[in-house]
Amino acid sequence: MQEFLVELTTTVPEGTDPAEVDRRRAAEAVRAAELAATGHLVRLWRPVGELRSIGLWRADDEADLRENVLGTLPLAPWMTPVVTAVQSHPNDPGRNAAAG
Template identity: 40%
Template sequence: MDFLVEMDMLLPADMTAERKAELMAEERKHTDVLAAYGTLVRMWRIPGTNANWGLWAAPDATALHEALSSLPLFPWFHIKVHPLAAHSFDPGPK
């Protein structure tokens, strides 16, 4: 099942630059693993923000939640999930 996921990150103002760098490095490693498993399919930055849109694949919403909540930055994300259904006019791969 495919999901379009909007993630907006808001780190605490008092978080040290060192801690932010550590979390970002951990996040990068973890998203690389999720991408290798095929869970994180694509990701796009929303210009001018700390937000992104991602195309995620998971067997169901529970599995998606497990993947998202495993992210090191999960506590600081505001996440909106949009389950996707096939459309007969989709020009993509069949």
């Protein structure tokens, strides 16, 4: 599987029922846990003071990531993803730890 750094910005459409937002956010937490359990969601961060997230994700390729991984998130219709494919750097201090 390939790795991707993904920045997700979620914008709830104006006039959306708050109960719908709450329902989707709860479902989002469940789906994120499922994706983590299957190895697709590796890490997820939120920049301090911001309402966007940055995550390390795994998928077969970018199309698979967008369609079969990110596309399954309940908040996906409201998300704007910025996807960057990444690969291990020879000087990555975590490289040997991950291999061992």
